[in-house]
Amino acid sequence: MNKPFQKIYFDPYIFFSLFLLSILGLFFLFSASNADMSIVFKQFIYVVVGFIVMILISQPDPDIFRRMSGLFLIFSLLLLGITYLFGPEINGAQRWVRIGPMSFQSSELLKLAVPIFLAKFLFDKKLPIQRKEIIISLLIIFCCFFIVFRQPDLGTALIIACSGLLVLFLSGLSWSFIGGSIILLIISSPFIWNILLQPFQRQRIATFFNPESDPFGASWNIIQSKVAIGSGGLLGKGFGEGSQTQLNFLPETETDFIFSVIGEEFGFLGVLLLLSIYLFLLLRCFYLALSARDRFCRLVIGGLSLTFAANLIINLCMVVGLLPVVGMPLPFISKGGSSLMSLFIAFGIIVSMGTHKKFLPQ
Amino acid sequence: MIFEERQIEKNNFSSRATLLFGFIILVLIAVLIKVFSLQVSGYSDYQLAALKNKNYAVPVQSLRGEIFDRKGRALVKNEPTFDLITRPNLILDIDSFLEEIGPVIFLSQADKLKYKKLQKEKAFVNKELVLKKDLSAEEIARFNVRSFNFQNAFIAKRYRRISDYPLIFSHVLGYTSRTDDDYQSMPEIPRSHWKDAELSYAHGLIKGRTGLEQIYNDHLSGKHGQRVYEMNAKGQFVQPLSFFEPVKGSDLFTNLDIEAQKSAAKYLGDRKGAVVAIDLESGGINVLYSSPAYSINKLSNGMNEIEFQDLINDPDKPFFNRAIQGRYPPASTIKPAIGMYGLSKNIVNWDFEMKDPGFFTLPETGRVFRGWRKGGHGKVDMHKAFLVSSNTYFFSLAYQADIQELANHLSSLGFGQKVCLDCFDEDQAFIPTPEWKYSTMNEGWVKGDTVNLGIGQGYLVTTPMQLANYASLLATKGKFLEPSIVILGSQRKSKKIWQDNGFDNSDWSKMHTALLGVIESDYGTARSIRDLKEFKVAGKSGTAELVSLDSKEAYQEVRTSELLRDHSIIIAFGPMPNPRYAVSVVIENGESGGAVAGPVAIEVLKSLINE
Numbered sequence: 001m002n003k004p005f006q007k008i009y010f011d012p013y014i015f016f017s018l019f020l021l022s023i024l025g026l027f028f029l030f031s032a033s034n035a036d037m038s039i040v041f042k043q044f045i046y047v048v049v050g051f052i053v054m055i056l057i058s059q060p061d062p063d064i065f066r067r068m069s070g071l072f073l074i075f076s077l078l079l080l081g082i083t084y085l086f087g088p089e090i091n092g093a094q095r096w097v098r099i100g101p102m103s104f105q106s107s108e109l110l111k112l113a114v115p116i117f118l119a120k121f122l123f124d125k126k127l128p129i130q131r132k133e134i135i136i137s138l139l140i141i142f143c144c145f146f147i148v149f150r151q152p153d154l155g156t157a158l159i160i161a162c163s164g165l166l167v168l169f170l171s172g173l174s175w176s177f178i179g180g181s182i183i184l185l186i187i188s189s190p191f192i193w194n195i196l197l198q199p200f201q202r203q204r205i206a207t208f209f210n211p212e213s214d215p216f217g218a219s220w221n222i223i224q225s226k227v228a229i230g231s232g233g234l235l236g237k238g239f240g241e242g243s244q245t246q247l248n249f250l251p252e253t254e255t256d257f258i259f260s261v262i263g264e265e266f267g268f269l270g271v272l273l274l275l276s277i278y279l280f281l282l283l284r285c286f287y288l289a290l291s292a293r294d295r296f297c298r299l300v301i302g303g304l305s306l307t308f309a310a311n312l313i314i315n316l317c318m319v320v321g322l323l324p325v326v327g328m329p330l331p332f333i334s335k336g337g338s339s340l341m342s343l344f345i346a347f348g349i350i351v352s353m354g355t356h357k358k359f360l361p362q
Numbered sequence: 363m364i365f366e367e368r369q370i371e372k373n374n375f376s377s378r379a380t381l382l383f384g385f386i387i388l389v390l391i392a393v394l395i396k397v398f399s400l401q402v403s404g405y406s407d408y409q410l411a412a413l414k415n416k417n418y419a420v421p422v423q424s425l426r427g428e429i430f431d432r433k434g435r436a437l438v439k440n441e442p443t444f445d446l447i448t449r450p451n452l453i454l455d456i457d458s459f460l461e462e463i464g465p466v467i468f469l470s471q472a473d474k475l476k477y478k479k480l481q482k483e484k485a486f487v488n489k490e491l492v493l494k495k496d497l498s499a500e501e502i503a504r505f506n507v508r509s510f511n512f513q514n515a516f517i518a519k520r521y522r523r524i525s526d527y528p529l530i531f532s533h534v535l536g537y538t539s540r541t542d543d544d545y546q547s548m549p550e551i552p553r554s555h556w557k558d559a560e561l562s563y564a565h566g567l568i569k570g571r572t573g574l575e576q577i578y579n580d581h582l583s584g585k586h587g588q589r590v591y592e593m594n595a596k597g598q599f600v601q602p603l604s605f606f607e608p609v610k611g612s613d614l615f616t617n618l619d620i621e622a623q624k625s626a627a628k629y630l631g632d633r634k635g636a637v638v639a640i641d642l643e644s645g646g647i648n649v650l651y652s653s654p655a656y657s658i659n660k661l662s663n664g665m666n667e668i669e670f671q672d673l674i675n676d677p678d679k680p681f682f683n684r685a686i687q688g689r690y691p692p693a694s695t696i697k698p699a700i701g702m703y704g705l706s707k708n709i710v711n712w713d714f715e716m717k718d719p720g721f722f723t724l725p726e727t728g729r730v731f732r733g734w735r736k737g738g739h740g741k742v743d744m745h746k747a748f749l750v751s752s753n754t755y756f757f758s759l760a761y762q763a764d765i766q767e768l769a770n771h772l773s774s775l776g777f778g779q780k781v782c783l784d785c786f787d788e789d790q791a792f793i794p795t796p797e798w799k800y801s802t803m804n805e806g807w808v809k810g811d812t813v814n815l816g817i818g819q820g821y822l823v824t825t826p827m828q829l830a831n832y833a834s835l836l837a838t839k840g841k842f843l844e845p846s847i848v849i850l851g852s853q854r855k856s857k858k859i860w861q862d863n864g865f866d867n868s869d870w871s872k873m874h875t876a877l878l879g880v881i882e883s884d885y886g887t888a889r890s891i892r893d894l895k896e897f898k899v900a901g902k903s904g905t906a907e908l909v910s911l912d913s914k915e916a917y918q919e920v921r922t923s924e925l926l927r928d929h930s931i932i933i934a935f936g937p938m939p940n941p942r943y944a945v946s947v948v949i950e951n952g953e954s955g956g957a958v959a960g961p962v963a964i965e966v967l968k969s970l971i972n973e
Contacts, residue, residue, distance in 0.1 A: 127371060166382070172374050227415065230400040230408025243416040247594040268401045275390055286383045295371055302379050309386040316393045320400065 009058045009355040011288070014347060017281040018054075018332065022047045024274065025333035031240050032253040032261040032335075039254065039335060046337040050344035057348025062297050062356055065349060069113070069120040073140075076109035080147055105338035107148045107156045112346055114144050115163040115303035122171040123296040129172055137168050154201055155314075155327040163307035170302045171295075208324035221251045225319050229263035236267030254335040256327060259319045274333075282309055288354030297353035304346045417603065418593040419551050421544070423562040424584035424608035425521060429535060429574060431618045432646065432849070433973075438535055438575075438658075441524040443496045443564055444517050446505065450481050450491050452514035463512065466504045467494055495520070495564045520564035527620065528659040530627040533683040534618065534650040534847060536573020536786060537661040540566045548586055560589060562608070565663050573786045574614060574847060584611030615849050617646025625969040626651040626947075629962040634678060635930075635949035636685035638830035639966050642935070642942055645834075645843030647782065649945070649966055650827075652684040686788040689823035690948050693904030694751045694887075695933045696772075696818030698836055698873060701744055703771045704759045706864035712872055715743045722757035724810055731757050731813055734905070748876040748902070751887045753817050760816025765807060768815065769795050774860060776842070777824055781831040783846040791828060794821035819907060829933050829946035835860060836877065837900070837935035837944045839870040874900055878938050881960075888932065888956030894964045897971060900941070901934030901963065903956035927951040930958035936967050943970045 026040055026047065033039040083106045118137055125133055141164035149157035169178070193202065207219040228244035231237070242264035244250045253261050262270050285305030292298045308331060315330045317323035329339050400408060429438040446467055453459045460474055469477075477493055497505070497517065505517060523538050525531060544567045545553045559567060570579040587608030592600040619639075626637035630653045639649035656673050673680055682688070704710040720738030722731045733739075733753035739746065747755035760768070772778065778793035796807035799821070814820035824832075827845070834843050840860035877900035880886040888903045906929040930952030935944040945963045952958040 127374060169382070170375055170378050172371070172378075224415075226400060227408050227411045229397060230404045231412035233401055233405045233409065243592075244412055247416050247592070247600065249412075249415045249595045263397060263401065268398060271397050271401075272394070275394060279387065279390060282383065282386060286379065289379055290376055295368070295375070298372075298375050298379075302375070302382075306379075306382050306386070309383075313386060313389045313393065317389070320393055320396045322392065322396055 008055075009352060010055070011058075011284070011351045011355055013284045014281065014351055017277055017284065018051075018344075018347060020277055021281075021332040022050075024277075027239075028258055028262055028333055029254060029335055031242070031265055032245060032258050034246060035240065042337075043335055043340075046340045050340050053341065054344040054348040054351070057345055058351035058355065060352060062293075062300070062353050065116060065300070065352070066120050066123075066296055069117045072109075073113040073117045076106070076113040077144070077147070079106040079109060082106075084147075084151070105156075107151065107153060107160070108338045108342035110144050110148065110160050111156070111163055111307060111342055112304070112349070114141065114160055115167045115307060116300055116349070118164055118167040119171070119296055119299035119303060122167065123294070123299055125171070127172045128174045129168075134168070134173065134177065137164065141165060141168075149196075152198060153327070154198075158314075158326070159307060159311055159328075162310045163303055166306045166310075167299050167303040170299055170306075204326070205324045208321075221257070221325055222319075222321050224249050224251065225257050225260040226321055228257075228260040229320060232264040232267045232270075234268045236263075236265045236270055239265055241265060255329050256315065256325075256334065257319055258334050259316060259330050262333075278312055285350060285354075288350065292353055293357055297356075301350050301353045304350055308343065308346060416592050416594075418555065418558075418591045418599070419588045420555050420558045420560060420591070421548055421551055422560040422587035422589055422605075422608045423567060424586050425562050425610045426523065426538070426568070426584065427582040427611035427613040429582075429614045429616060431616060431620045432648065433619070434615075435620050437527065437531055437616070437618065437620070438523060438525045440521040440563075442519045443522050444502055445492050445520045445564055446494045446497055446501075446515060447490045447518050448493050448515045450514075453481070456481055459514065463493070463515065466508055467497065467501050469494065490560075492520075492564075496522075521562055522564050523568070523662045524659055527623070528657040529655040530623050530651060531618070532573075532655040532658045532680075533652045533685065534573055535658055536575040536577075537571055537658040538565075538568040538575050539571050539662065541569035542567070544569070544586070547583075548588070551588060559586075568662070574616070574784070577784050577786050578614055578848065582611040582614060585609040616847050617641060617644065617648055617849055618650070618847060619648045619970060619973065621973055622649045622966050622969040623651055625965045626962065627653065627655075629965045630947075630949065633949050633952060634684065635947065635952065635959075635962075636683075636688055636826040637945065637947050637962060637966055638685050638826045639943055639945040639970060640830050640834045640843060640845050641970075642834055642838055642841075642843065642944055644849070645845050646849060647830075647845045647847045648943065648970055650685050650785075650847065652682070652688075654678050654680045656680040683787070684826065684948065684950075686782060686785045686825055686827045688825055688948065688950075689789065689791050690826070690929055690931065691820070691822060691906040692777075692818035692824045692829060693906040693929070693931055694753075694818060695829060695832075695902045695904040695931050695946075696815075696822070696824075697748060697751065697756050698877065698902055699772060699775055699832070700756050700759055700763075700768075700816050701748065701873070702775075702862075702865055702869075703763060703768055704744075705869055706771075706862040707763070707767065708864055709762045710744060710759055712744050712869075715741050716755060716758060718742045718752050718754040720754065722754045722761070722813065724761070724813060726809055729810055731810075745872065745876045745879070746885070749879045749883055749885045749887070751880075751903075756816040757813045758816075760813050761809065763812055763816070765796060765812045765815075768812065769793050772822070775835060776831045777822070777828055781845060782827050783844055783850065784848055785827065788827060789825055791823045791825050792821070818904060826946045826948045829931070829948070830944055833901075833933035833935055833946055834944035836873065836933075837941040839867070839874075874938070877902055881934070881956075882938075886956075888960050890957045891960035891964050894961060895936075895968055897937035897967075898939075899934050899936035899964065899967060900938050901932055901960075903954075903960060904931040905929070905954055906931055928953050930954060932956065932959040932963045934960075934963045934967065937971055943967055 026044055029043055030040045121137065122129065122133065141161055145157050145161040148160055224244060228242065228250045231244065240246065242261060244264050245253050245261045250257055250260055262274060282305065285301060289298050289301040289305065292301055311328060311331050314323060314326060315328045318325055318328060329336055331343055425440050428436055428440065431437055456478055473494065480491055493515065502517060525535060545556045570576040570582065575582065585608060587606045589605045590603045592603050594600055622639060626649050630637060633653065635653055637649050637651045638647065641648050718733065718738035718740060720733045720736055738754060739750045739752050742752045742755050772793050778791060780788045780790050782788050799805055799807050811820055815822055831845055835841065842858040878898060881888045881892055881899050881901050883889065888901060908928060930949040933946045935941040945966050947959040947963045949959050
């Protein structure tokens with residue numbers, strides 16, 4: 001302990017879970033992409049780089065993250081601003097920034113920067129948190145949310161807001177404030193519906209509540225996803241044998257709807273296995289959060305792992321038809337380097353927070 | 363104090379984190395339950411939905427059964443022709459493709475335009491499209507030599523429904539034409555897939571519209587097969603999955619006789635009329651001919667609109683099947699029926715004699731009903747009344763009849779009802795009654811109406827089919843044969859017999875002797891046909907007046923207008939004394955029955971008997 005560089009900070013449970021998820025992910029991606037090796041290989045590179053990054057990130061002392069959190073948030077916002085001004089437009093949204101051969105979705109960084117910054121801002125505040133602190137926190141959350149939302153990327157914006165609010169909640173936001181906010185949200189919902197949401201977003205929500213109204217239009221995705229999962233049965237149709245996937249009835253198989261591919265080809269047992277790994281990973285994070293050395297670490301682990309969990313359950317609920325369709329990848333499985341990188345970074349931070357036991361006087 | 367505060371914070375964090383992680387676990391369980399309900403409870407539904415998504419079944423057209431005459435000679439068959447078929451998905455540039463194939467296959471400008479239009483509509487489906495039907499041998503040879511240049515086209519066999527006797531059998535066989543309700547026969551194939559049907563006929567999906575083709579459509583149709591393709595979400599065929607062969611329709615074996623039908627057509631010539639002949643052993647219809655006719659080959663294989671309109675507008679009405687739809691007064695051919703009535707009701711007997719002055723005066727009004735021969739036939743009994751066709755005798759007999767009873771009697775002989783078991787759109791013609799006359803003409807039935815009925819004039823109308831059925835009943839001494847075109851075998855209903863206490867076997871023998879005399883004796887009205895044959899024939903001729911006339915002068919006037927001339931009618935059966943065939947002939951505006959319709963009946967009997 002006196003010579004920190006002689007120790008490698010490493011959590012075998014998290015490492016093993018992520019290793020399994022990544023291997024399975026590559027496997028599923030192979031089938032989901034109709035056996036496109038170039039996609040799988042690219043993803044494989046991201047996975048390898050991701051593991052290296054995660055291990056590197058786990059090494060520094062949590063204090064460093066705490067001290068850098070402000071800078072990190074400003075850097076993330078700057079990068080987002082650059083993207084907004086100069087980034088290439090893909091599907092009507094400016095989200096990407098190019099770093100060498102990799103293009104990076106700059107909003108991914110905010111998913112990390114917001115909860116870490118808020119954890120730093122709130123960890124030494126007395127309970128209950130004061131109104132001034134709540135308002136500052138909410139302002140930060142809202143600004144970040146709004147910038148990403150305007151890209152427009154509702155999915156990521158919601159996750160960013162979620163990550164901030166989770167930290168706020170964990171740090172001891174009073175219940176009366178929570179209740180008041182919920183009432184306010186309900187009152188303002190018509191305003192959100194009519195002014196803030198884009199027509200296609202309204203359409204998605206409308207079809208969610210009545211999917212059979214337009215089977216070939218907006219609800220095609222969710223109907224085909226259900227058919228894919230349902231037709232998989234208990235044991236699935238077999239690797240590469242899913243007709244919904246292989247004949248392209250299922251949309252977005254490599255990204256948002258990759259869970260439907262797993263359901264179709266590996267059946268209920270495959271789904272059970274996958275969800276068990278996620279559950280194991282989350283329980284480990286929960287343990288690390290409870291046993292972390294200080295409040296800052298607890299808040300960061302809790303914030304990051306619950307953000308990851310929110311990301312996971314939103315995707316799952318969406319593809320099985322429990323939530324409207326929002327663009328949200330399945331963590332560690334879906335194609336996409338940016339989200340994979342930010343996930344590995346997040347878990348690197350979680351491991352760092354969870355494994356550094358040096359007691360610091362507060 | 364510091365420690366205490368941290369403990370509060372820690373407890374606060376723990377409970378809140380537990381709450382959130384607990385919530386996440388609950389949601390994961392909810393997802394798992396939902397997946398379970400999709401994959402285990404809803405499995406069969408979703409499996410079916412997934413199959414529906416990817417399986418694209420198209421019907422494979424079955425061939426229709428063929429139709430044969432009683433000797434097993436083909437009446438309608440499926441004849442192969444060769445079509446040039448293209449694969450639109452492999453044609454990148456239609457114009458250059460058409461230009462390339464131009465020197466090989468002759469294409470009119472209209473052909474090209476039609477093809478381009480269809481190509482556009484169908485191009486999204488990986489499917490075949492006919493470029494030209496019925497290629498000539500020369501075109502086939504030219505294409506085969508160059509086929510390696512055309513990976514996107516090939517020649518395939520397509521059938522056409524062809525009869526070697528398209529005119530003489532047109533009404534009885536009927537024609538087929540394109541149909542768009544075949545999808546009902548295979549509900550497992552969605553209606554929208556039928557446009558991609560694999561066709562066996564050049565004319566597409568077809569269905570019998572008239573005649574035997576219609577009546578026996580289900581029997582002839584067979585069962586379409588199907589080919590199932592795997593299809594992707596873009597609607598492209600990926601690969602064929604399975605194939606169920608079509609089942610060819612059953613052949614139809616009929617009682618028709620090509621030679622006899624040919625005779626009927628030959629001797630009727632271009633006159634309008636109809637011939638029906640019935641086999642007395644089986645009740646089978648050997649001849650069912652109506653003139654003028656039309657070509658079923660043209661109609662079944664795509665007749666152009668002008669030709670079709672010409673047929674429809676033809677004043678001779680070639681589509682009209684006179685044999686089963688033509689309504690003609692039976693004229694003197696009804697006399698045996700009236701005689702049967704008189705005998706069975708004891709109004710007359712064979713020995714009863716009366717004087718025939720050439721006319722009958724109705725006692726009530728003094729109205730005069732004339733015979734066909736001025737001066738009459740002298741003393742006549744029933745036998746002679748049949749031979750010379752005395753009108754006066756039957757006027758007088760009918761005068762004593764009760765019209766309701768007489769109508770019932772005519773009905774018992776098959777008049778006023780459909781008699782053929784499997785004729786397409788048969789007319790039931792008509793027996794007049796007082797109620798009918800009152801309700802349609804608002805006039806009461808008068809005795810004169812009954813008197814007119816006695817010689818088959820007036821309101822009574824019959825079809826040639828009913829006359830042939832009546833002739834066969836006379837020939838078999840009362841058997842109802844229930845005529846049918848197709849050999850039905852065990853499907854036939856039990857045979858009924860016409861019976862009456864007042865009309866016994868000796869009456870039947872005397873009736874046969876009298877009807878034999880009509881043709882074979884020196885006094886018979888139809889003796890002119892006696893020497894046309896080697897066997898003996900019994901029968902009764904008739905001349906149906908279209909205009910009721912009271913004087914010979916007026917008659918001469920009418921003769922000059924062809925369409926007002928009398929119809930010539932005969933019923934006959936032979937060879938006597940053991941008749942095997944019965945026949946009826948009606949020739950419109952043919953005048954004198956025996957001399958005009960008679961030879962046709964004899965020639966038809968000759969071909970049936972001599973075969």
